[in-house]
């Protein structure tokens with residue numbers, strides 16, 4: 001059915017556009033209109049106070065690096081880890097869109113019954129949620145602490161969970177380019193699709209990305225700051241331009257910075273006031289590196305959602 005009336009009040013066109021917008025499973029970021037400006041919101045509070053204000057099925061990607069009760073810092077202390085984690089995991093399921101994704105950083109590190117780790121979370125979700133575990137990503141780094149009583153640690157993990165089998169995944173946006181020689185060989189490989197080969201290779205679930213060391217330019221002072229490169233791969237592959245990403249253990253705000261750079265909207269939360277100071281430094285670094293993408297720092301969640309909803313209603317009429 002051709003719809004010629006492009007008025008904003010044309011209901012047939014509105015619902016057609018909604019269908020198009022919602023059916024994002026097989027799209028890649030190039031199928032989306034890049035917004036001129038994105039929206040950012042930061043709340044300093046307990047994550048559960050923020051989560052209860054987020055509407056159902058409104059978020060495309062949750063990317064979090066939670067505390068694990070390892071007593072590394074003073075925020076790392078909860079009496080019953082999985083009882084506490086269950087509260088934000090349930091909220092995560094509720095706020096994700098049907099095609100949404102959840103990424104949780106962590107490790108395998110039990111010391112005593114009070115500490116948590118990714119195995120606890122995976123086990124809990126397997127028996128108490130409908131999340132699907134899509135990948136366990138091994139983040140391998142060559143730089144790290146030396147050790148004498150055990151093998152020096154050179155990896156951390158992140159799990160990628162999806163709310164349904166219709167999850168959004170844009171592999172093309174994160175393919176890794178072949179070198180000229182590799183490309184020639186790969187193009188001769190009959191098992192590979194030449195179109196995809198030309199776009200680059202699948203980065204696999206083992207990612208070699210350096211950790212931030214003390215004098216890294218990216219450092220803003222947070223003790224467990226993640227490199228932008230690792231967050232960028234997640235944001236690009238598992239969310240799309242102008243969609244909503246949330247990080248409710250945002251630390252320095254690495255996720256928010258990457259969202260501005262990649263034109264996603266981002267809600268951040270941390271219960272430490274220092275986050276504001278760290279995030280200002282991220283923005284300063286980002287600008288010094290030449291990123292001048294426009295964004296609004298919204299003062300309330302209402303303002304954040306109203307602006308995005310308005311944009312999404314009108315952006316598909318062009």
Ligand SMILES: C[S@@+](CC[C@H](N)C(=O)[O-])C[C@H]1O[C@@H](n2cnc3c(N)ncnc32)[C@H](O)[C@@H]1O
Nearest residue numbers: 046047065075225226249251252254270271272
């Ligand atoms: C591992 S750090 C996140 C670091 C972050 N990925 C980055 O790149 O900067 C975890 C953060 O969770 C915060 N946190 C701990 N418990 C919290 C809670 N109940 N609600 C909100 N934030 C919390 C801590 O203040 C800390 O900054």
